[in-house]
Amino acid sequence: MIRIDCPWCGMRDEAEFTYRGDATVTRPGANAPEEAFHDFVYARQNPRGWHVEWWYHSSGCRQFLKVVRHTMTHEVRTVARATETPEVPSE
Amino acid sequence: MSVSEPHAAVAALLKPGAHGATGGQPVRLAVRDVDIVQLLARKGRAEDAAAAIKAAYGFDLPSPGRSAGGDALAALWVQPDGWFLIAPRGAEGALARAVKAAVGDAGSVIDQTHGRSVITLSGARATWVLAKECRVDLHPAAFGPGRVASTQIAHLACTIHQRDAAPTYDLIVFTTFAKSFMESLTHAAEETGYVVS
Numbered sequence: 001m002i003r004i005d006c007p008w009c010g011m012r013d014e015a016e017f018t019y020r021g022d023a024t025v026t027r028p029g030a031n032a033p034e035e036a037f038h039d040f041v042y043a044r045q046n047p048r049g050w051h052v053e054w055w056y057h058s059s060g061c062r063q064f065l066k067v068v069r070h071t072m073t074h075e076v077r078t079v080a081r082a083t084e085t086p087e088v089p090s091e
Numbered sequence: 092m093s094v095s096e097p098h099a100a101v102a103a104l105l106k107p108g109a110h111g112a113t114g115g116q117p118v119r120l121a122v123r124d125v126d127i128v129q130l131l132a133r134k135g136r137a138e139d140a141a142a143a144i145k146a147a148y149g150f151d152l153p154s155p156g157r158s159a160g161g162d163a164l165a166a167l168w169v170q171p172d173g174w175f176l177i178a179p180r181g182a183e184g185a186l187a188r189a190v191k192a193a194v195g196d197a198g199s200v201i202d203q204t205h206g207r208s209v210i211t212l213s214g215a216r217a218t219w220v221l222a223k224e225c226r227v228d229l230h231p232a233a234f235g236p237g238r239v240a241s242t243q244i245a246h247l248a249c250t251i252h253q254r255d256a257a258p259t260y261d262l263i264v265f266t267t268f269a270k271s272f273m274e275s276l277t278h279a280a281e282e283t284g285y286v287v288s
């Protein structure tokens with residue numbers, strides 16, 4: 001069970017959240033080629049290590065959060081508001 | 092128990108009398124006859140909305156995880172720049188109109204009276220019963236009177252408001268899911284016993 005320290009609600013467990021994927025991808029401009037949109041929607045790195053990801057607090061404050069999680073150990077290092085840019089550990 | 096039409100179906104789920112275990116300290120269950128209004132401050136207007144509520148009702152809108160006001164009108168923080176306002180049931184739509192008149196264009200007001208219901212769980216063992224149902228830390232060191240938490244109970248969205256140290260908890264749930272919610276809550280309360288009056 002992953003526990004996420006929501007900046008609004010405090011420490012809650014993952015059952016209250018909905019995983020929303022990689023928080024580092026950015027939407028291409030409206031006139032970008034189709035391949036750019038394909039990559040935006042489908043192409044992911046699936047890294048082993050630290051990952052910045054969206055977690056939606058669907059059963060709490062209903063805010064999107066940026067969570068820095070280690071994909072192998074599940075350690076959560078940082079939980080930030082959507083408008084923030086959390087620091088990512090080098091390893 | 093007499094509650095008005097928006098909450099009557101939920102109230103009917105509770106049968107008056109004593110249920111479950113006997114001889115211990117039973118908890119109390121009831122459905123509150125209330126109006127529920129959601130206030131969302133418009134973008135960048137949270138301070139204006141707070142000032143308007145303060146002028147109209149005399150209290151500051153609460154910060155995250157807290158409530159303000161009292162039984163006549165309580166405000167519960169439910170999300171950033173978003174609150175529930177709860178008052179004893181009055182004329183249909185009157186609370187929403189009054190809050191909208193107070194905040195003007197600083198906030199959007201949605202009447203939730205027909206969408207949500209408030210179930211009250213109280214008594215010395217209420218925390219013990221509620222702790223079986225939810226994942227929020229309800230220990231007095233972490234929670235207490237005037238605290239609010241939105242979470243899941245029985246897989247359903249529920250906002251918990253501890254109103255006093257008795258303790259008394261208001262559990263705010265979607266009316267359409269209240270039957271499932273009540274089945275879970277009354278099952279949890281059978282171990283202490285529960286009284287519906």
Ligand SMILES: [Zn+2]
Nearest residue numbers: 006009060061
């Ligand atoms: Zn939250």
